[in-house]
Amino acid sequence: MRKVSFERNISKHAEGSCLVKFGDTHVLVTASLEDKTPPWLRNSGKGWVTAEYGMLPRATGDRMKREAASGKQGGRTQEIQRLIGRSLRAVVDLEALGERQITVDCDVIQADGGTRTASITGAWIALHDCLKWMEARSMIKVEKVLKDHVAAISCGIFAAQSVIDLDYLEDSAAETDANFVMTGSGGIVEIQGTAEGKPFTEEEFTGLLALARAGIADLVALQKQAVA
Amino acid sequence: MRKVSFERNISKHAEGSCLVKFGDTHVLVTASLEDKTPPWLRNSGKGWVTAEYGMLPRATGDRMKREAASGKQGGRTQEIQRLIGRSLRAVVDLEALGERQITVDCDVIQADGGTRTASITGAWIALHDCLKWMEARSMIKVEKVLKDHVAAISCGIFAAQSVIDLDYLEDSAAETDANFVMTGSGGIVEIQGTAEGKPFTEEEFTGLLALARAGIADLVALQKQAVA
Amino acid sequence: MRKVSFERNISKHAEGSCLVKFGDTHVLVTASLEDKTPPWLRNSGKGWVTAEYGMLPRATGDRMKREAASGKQGGRTQEIQRLIGRSLRAVVDLEALGERQITVDCDVIQADGGTRTASITGAWIALHDCLKWMEARSMIKVEKVLKDHVAAISCGIFAAQSVIDLDYLEDSAAETDANFVMTGSGGIVEIQGTAEGKPFTEEEFTGLLALARAGIADLVALQKQAVA
Amino acid sequence: MRKVSFERNISKHAEGSCLVKFGDTHVLVTASLEDKTPPWLRNSGKGWVTAEYGMLPRATGDRMKREAASGKQGGRTQEIQRLIGRSLRAVVDLEALGERQITVDCDVIQADGGTRTASITGAWIALHDCLKWMEARSMIKVEKVLKDHVAAISCGIFAAQSVIDLDYLEDSAAETDANFVMTGSGGIVEIQGTAEGKPFTEEEFTGLLALARAGIADLVALQKQAVA
């Protein structure tokens, strides 16, 4: 696993924020508290946590067209932001949050593989700090709202070997690519495994899952240290 | 598993086509041969297989806004059509296909859960028939291009029980929802598992995988019968 | 006139539905009851009937770009859906309908000329069945709301001869192309005549109108049989 | 029929231009010669005539949203510009025009009913002057390219009486509304008749057609005078 770090409170305005680095992948995460909720939750007593994801145009080796200029978010962007939102909601008690929305923005400053796993892992920190901000204002109790940690890691089979936390080169060449999202207590929130080339076997997949479990345990330990 | 059927050649125009039914979920699939390839494959000698997915507005219990009228495809639509395309490409030899593109359109006529798994499973039939059409014109050899079957099934945990091929009601209420895409020879192409409520355990997931394996074997047998 | 057929109740969800075939032109029509009305009718006591029209990408000989992907409905699509809506409203008493909206979706599964005339003719069936559904729930009286039948047919001059219900090849080659929408009692709802090549004479047009009148009488008879 | 006038050469830049007035309906028309042709005509030796239509936001009683700001042209706009283009092409020999495109822009400065018929009638003037401009540069012979006049008029049944060239108030209240496009020699190019309220009879329609024929003869006489 590459060197992972969290830098908290990097935004003057956001209720919670974090610059998360997984090696050369750097993601700026902010958590914004908003009083509105989505229409389908009005008067339900429940709140919502949602996420948006973006990449700066030159986060990548070649400059990509700016999504705001092209006029729409691509399929990959939408897929990732839905995944981040689902992952966070898996550890949040939406009733305890009350009728409010927290929007987590994950903006990739520099990409080198694993932007979605870094985003989820850093988003937990920003969300935590946003909830702490609310607790300081007697709006909620963090322990009631935030039920557990959540973190994510990619694993893959590259050159016939199982690898964890693939960087861009490994990811591009991997035969199998899987993303795992798990909680601090070891529950599985999301598994996405894709054969890039030839299909993979159940044994290979089980190996990746074991690797991911260990890696996520490390990430959760780092999260705990970061917010201690 | 619900009753599954394939009705072939339901389109006068398309090179391959199929009406696939998984219970009350009905999807119209066409495979269209086009001479163009995506820009990044020009002069590579390789072809491409891609998919698009749509739902008729009243395929669902409540009428949904037509995506053409709202002016964009939602995140879910884009996620599904990317999944269908990846699944088909896993069993196609793109070099043997040559510099051509096959576009598979999956349009849901009636939805009752499992539209993406029905789409993938029916798409294989339409793709197969499109390749047969090409073989009849001496463009390719089907056996060189189409390396294996591919089919998909959903499994979930519903009322604390493992269930296969969830319909809409089961899907809405499931605690865990997973989609599996596998080949005829048992290789795994794609695994997507999502905790809708509380996280799931590795044991639960392994149970779903075994269930899916059996279901997909049945689907492949039905595909074989259909194209025999 | 090509063989015309109506298959009712082909949707599990829609209040009214119909698969209409004019030869090789196949259109799936659903009628959806919605409680909302357009803003300009709020508190007027009147309802509304509107239509949307779409074509599956491979309904045609060459695959067309999906309108949802291109991000807008083309001019032809909008022109046709406005025509369908006007045609249906001509035989509906909007006050007797009450403050509700019925949206009729016409989706062309397979196209071979005359998709708009098939759509209108089939839409009457779906609308009728939707109103029957409402009558069964004591919401309206069908005889009060639905004042008459409405059906449509194309006529044209092709190879110097008047032809009715043109298929795609005839339509492409026609010198004059006209669409007629009439009611069961012979009233004219809409006439659209276009010279594709050289202008046509009043005599030619009168001939087409007579032809259309006879054809629409046949279509209305078939509608009566279908809902009997 | 309201007072009709044509003011030619009102644009410094356009090859042909005309301010056409049908009573209080004022439309600015320009005809622009462009060297490009649509892709489907490349190397065919044929040219093309096309039209675009727009309304200034305060051409109407209430200010309408600017189409450029709303980001798309509405269905009505597209329907009208397709009609103008078809009408002009009916009197142009596209082969004699050669591989060039003339784009006719009709922008409604002030609207009071009949904007599409004024547009078509004025567009013929602008097109004529554009062709004269080309003839002066030895590019074409006007008499070879422009085969006839074309003009348009609306007729309707209003308060149980046949009326020609309806203004906005008459148009809004008309029971039947029809637009006719005819050539100088009396050929019919386009007929569009719509029952706004109850369906109309064949006799009523025939009456409107006769009325239109007389009106268009007058318009053609005015066109001849204008370009004499």
Place this chain on the structure above:
Amino acid sequence: MRKVSFERNISKHAEGSCLVKFGDTHVLVTASLEDKTPPWLRNSGKGWVTAEYGMLPRATGDRMKREAASGKQGGRTQEIQRLIGRSLRAVVDLEALGERQITVDCDVIQADGGTRTASITGAWIALHDCLKWMEARSMIKVEKVLKDHVAAISCGIFAAQSVIDLDYLEDSAAETDANFVMTGSGGIVEIQGTAEGKPFTEEEFTGLLALARAGIADLVALQKQAVA
């Protein structure tokens, strides 16, 4: 300075309107009174004045793509309409206007340089007449709402000489291009100076400002004459 003229009341529908000409640059301006205000002013007691700007496709030497067809307003369009709105608001007492919005539409019929300065100068006339219309209905007092005149002129350095009111050819070739918006009493509302080629000196800029001051005094005198 080119010949400047204002023709008032050129629209039957608009509360205020004006055709302004700066040489061959012709702009049609309408001022529309609307009862709505932007959301951020609701219940503030204040009104709003805003502007939209457009160019007819053939206002220019080469036909430009219609913004409604391309689906968005370009950066230049947005920049100009923001400038017009700010300029007008500088001389309006928004509280005295009350909770209403006046939308000023500036549509360029023919362009030959200076379309934004002609728009602002003509917009003052249309706004004035709209306010007069309101005063005649006892809605406001013009002298309370309209605090001063506002007009605009361009100046530039062309062939090493200071020039005022540049036409298209001068503007294209100018080394420095500046737009000035000033009030009747000589206050500066907006200054925009841009080096097209090499940067300009403070002395050059001061020279342009003096030139503009004189020109704007002339424009204000013409405005006074026009509304006298």
Place this chain on the structure above:
Amino acid sequence: MRKVSFERNISKHAEGSCLVKFGDTHVLVTASLEDKTPPWLRNSGKGWVTAEYGMLPRATGDRMKREAASGKQGGRTQEIQRLIGRSLRAVVDLEALGERQITVDCDVIQADGGTRTASITGAWIALHDCLKWMEARSMIKVEKVLKDHVAAISCGIFAAQSVIDLDYLEDSAAETDANFVMTGSGGIVEIQGTAEGKPFTEEEFTGLLALARAGIADLVALQKQAVA
């Protein structure tokens, strides 16, 4: 003037990059070398420098809607990116650059007033470093391409006093707001002065210009230090 700093080389991928801070306003700038040029420069031997500008959603006190999600860049965004591009081109010899494009992306990480002036000032650093990267590969000579420094500062009148480098609170409350872009040798590239409330006098404006001149001299000194 607030504390200004430049942190160079903060992107692994971009040819030039810089994190520029003007107090609490932080902008990430990258300069990307691309082999393409805009269509109108093909075969001209000239290159191009262009800029894009964006704000992360929570760069501001309240979270703003993501422009990629809303599907278009607002007027303010377009106005600013056009200004940045013009400012940089004023000090670049486009012929000496050769047929290449450099795209400068300015993404505001945290906003507290003056984002456009910080962007321009930091963009010069990123552009300089991109050109150095090119020089190291013998593509150009920096001294031939980059003719001078360019920097920008805002000045305003706030509480009747001239202020330089306004932060968000000052900017919001300023009566007059002006942005100045100047070169290292004191030439003026762009002046934008806007009366937010009442118009300003020539004397006030001259005072702001003098203030800006001194501030920009300081910024250029800091740029020199940064790249020394």
